[in-house]
Amino acid sequence: MSMFCYQCSEASKGTGCTISGVCGKSPGVAHLQDFLVWLLKGLSYWAVKARKLGLTDQEADLYVAEGLFTTITNVNFDPESLGAKIEKALKIIDRVKEAFLNAYREKEGIDFNEEVPEAASWNIPGGLEIWELKGAEVGVLSTKDEDIRSLRELLIYGLKGIAAYTDHAYILKHSDISILEFIEEGLAATLDDSLTAQDYISLVLKAGEFAVKAMALLDQANTSAYGHPEITEVYTGTYAGPAILVSGHDLLDLEEILKQTEGTGIRVYTHGEMLPAHAYPGLKKYKHLAGNYGSAWHNQQREFAAFNGAIVMTTNCMQKPLDSYKDRIFTTGLVGWPGVKHIPNRTDGQPKDFSPVIEKALSLKGLEEKPGKKIVIGFAHNQTLALAEKIIDAVKSGKLNRFVVMAGCDGRIKEREYYTELAKELPGDTAILTAGCAKYRYNMLDLGDIDGIPRIIDAGQCNDSYSLVVTALKLKEAFGLKDINDLPISYDIAWYEQKAVTVLLALLHLGVKGIRLGPVLPAFLSENVVKVLVENFDIKPISDVKQDLELILKGM
Numbered sequence: 077m078s079m080f081c082y083q084c085s086e087a088s089k090g091t092g093c094t095i096s097g098v099c100g101k102s103p104g105v106a107h108l109q110d111f112l113v114w115l116l117k118g119l120s121y122w123a124v125k126a127r128k129l130g131l132t133d134q135e136a137d138l139y140v141a142e143g144l145f146t147t148i149t150n151v152n153f154d155p156e157s158l159g160a161k162i163e164k165a166l167k168i169i170d171r172v173k174e175a176f177l178n179a180y181r182e183k184e185g186i187d188f189n190e191e192v193p194e195a196a197s198w199n200i201p202g203g204l205e206i207w208e209l210k211g212a213e214v215g216v217l218s219t220k221d222e223d224i225r226s227l228r229e230l231l232i233y234g235l236k237g238i239a240a241y242t243d244h245a246y247i248l249k250h251s252d253i254s255i256l257e258f259i260e261e262g263l264a265a266t267l268d269d270s271l272t273a274q275d276y277i278s279l280v281l282k283a284g285e286f287a288v289k290a291m292a293l294l295d296q297a298n299t300s301a302y303g304h305p306e307i308t309e310v311y312t313g314t315y316a317g318p319a320i321l322v323s324g325h326d327l328l329d330l331e332e333i334l335k336q337t338e339g340t341g342i343r344v345y346t347h348g349e350m351l352p353a354h355a356y357p358g359l360k361k362y363k364h365l366a367g368n369y370g371s372a373w374h375n376q377q378r379e380f381a382a383f384n385g386a387i388v389m390t391t392n393c394m395q396k397p398l399d400s401y402k403d404r405i406f407t408t409g410l411v412g413w414p415g416v417k418h419i420p421n422r423t424d425g426q427p428k429d430f431s432p433v434i435e436k437a438l439s440l441k442g443l444e445e446k447p448g449k450k451i452v453i454g455f456a457h458n459q460t461l462a463l464a465e466k467i468i469d470a471v472k473s474g475k476l477n478r479f480v481v482m483a484g485c486d487g488r489i490k491e492r493e494y495y496t497e498l499a500k501e502l503p504g505d506t507a508i509l510t511a512g513c514a515k516y517r518y519n520m521l522d523l524g525d526i527d528g529i530p531r532i533i534d535a536g537q538c539n540d541s542y543s544l545v546v547t548a549l550k551l552k553e554a555f556g557l558k559d560i561n562d563l564p565i566s567y568d569i570a571w572y573e574q575k576a577v578t579v580l581l582a583l584l585h586l587g588v589k590g591i592r593l594g595p596v597l598p599a600f601l602s603e604n605v606v607k608v609l610v611e612n613f614d615i616k617p618i619s620d621v622k623q624d625l626e627l628i629l630k631g632m
Contacts, residue, residue: 237578284585313448485572
């Protein structure tokens with residue numbers, strides 16, 4: 077069975093992966109993921125209807141978010157793990173459906189007789205083979221109209237990012253049921269063939285509103301648990317001795333590893349999107365949090381092979397493990413790879429048990445000492461606003477003439493060198509605002525500062541794009557401007573997967589226009605949908621460094 081997936085920026089030939097995923101997923105895994113998303117649409121159909129009768133099922137609502145997160149690029153490649161999630165989804169659908177039908181019968185005095193979408197009524201017995209076959213039928217291409225398909229997928233990918241950020245917040249016991257309800261509303265709408273393109277455009281823009289809410293919720297969760305990020309220097313070298321490398325985004329996993337390794341002689345290093353953890357007071361207090369190793373996710377095969385310690389993948393951004401380190405890499409949470417040891421979820425309020433990771437780290441010879449430079453991080457909104465007066469003075473005096481937001485994701489393809497070259501070419505009176513792993517394209521450059529303000533202002537993880545938004549809104553207020561687009565800020569965003577789509581929708585909701593998007597425009601945007609985005613928001617592709625630099629400096 078051939079597959080079809082075009083949800084990430086590396087879609088094969090710029091149109092879609094049809095033989096196997098560039099990310100490494102097999103057709104079978106792709107079909108299981110498509111089937112799971114389809115079932116989550118069906119579950120959402122019943123959840124939306126049940127809510128109208130006053131019925132709620134919190135486990136079901138959260139499971140929809142967890143299921144969507146599981147299907148984000150580079151999260152779960154394990155058929156058995158996906159099968160378990162499908163099996164649970166089917167059971168929850170039956171439960172929510174039955175609760176609704178009983179309540180409807182009691183209220184109306186008759187049986188419910190509305191035509192039900194197949195995704196909400198599918199009940200053929202089976203296992204992985206049957207689910208793969210059905211997944212091949214109900215994937216992206218099952219929507220025949222190109223523009224409706226494009227808008228449905230844009231909405232779904234935005235919902236996937238919202239689901240990821242919301243799930244992270246829930247793990248830290250911060251919740252907002254309205255976000256989960258909107259995820260279900262959006263998913264259920266993709267089953268409704270009566271909706272028009274304009275209906276879906278409205279839902280996509282509404283997704284931007286909830287993207288802001290989700291990022292704000294996660295920001296509150298992170299800062300409540302670990303304090304507001306502080307300006308911090310992070311060492312990028314290594315020390316001799318046993319080590320654990322923690323990658324992904326989940327701060328609670330990192331904290332539990334730090335607690336469980338105290339006194340063991342193990343040093344803990346961050347990787348990829350875990351770099352911002354060093355700026356949180358509640359995490360940086362651990363003396364054996366040694367530094368940040370390596371760079372962005374796409375270099376992990378080379379970097380993990382050279383890291384003679386245990387490795388933990390906490391969320392997305394996993395690549396196929398090489399044999400040289402497959403016996404010392406672990407997954408946890410929603411992450412999965414066939415044959416890789418998995419650390420089970422928390423139960424009964426107890427922390428995860430990372431003892432297998434610790435035992436593996438202690439059994440290895442460990443790292444050799446290797447010098448590295450220090451990089452400055454920690455410019456989330458609370459810290460940046462503390463510097464607001466200095467920033468405003470620099471702008472008013474002409475020493476700081478423009479901010480360039482170069483946030484988002486990094487990736488493999490050569491065209492992403494554009495962001496490194498642009499950073500090098502930006503004049504000394506400009507500063508880069510960044511969040512996400514896109515920063516690895518330039519965060520080791522020595523770009524200096526402007527009156528003590530670093531020219532690379534790193535707000536944190538991709539979800540910390542929220543901090544960049546808060547900073548922009550506060551600057552707008554400070555300068556007495558009516559429109560966020562009147563600020564001396566240009567947006568040059570790098571995207572890879574669905575969380576970056578969510579950040580883009582958040583910016584559009586806030587009224588930001590003129591965003592450059594690269595290194596390629598999403599394959600899932602049809603020509604007509606691109607036209608809508610260009611006409612309403614002035615979305616534009618990146619071109620070459622020289623041409624874009626000239627326009628950026630002119631505020632164009």
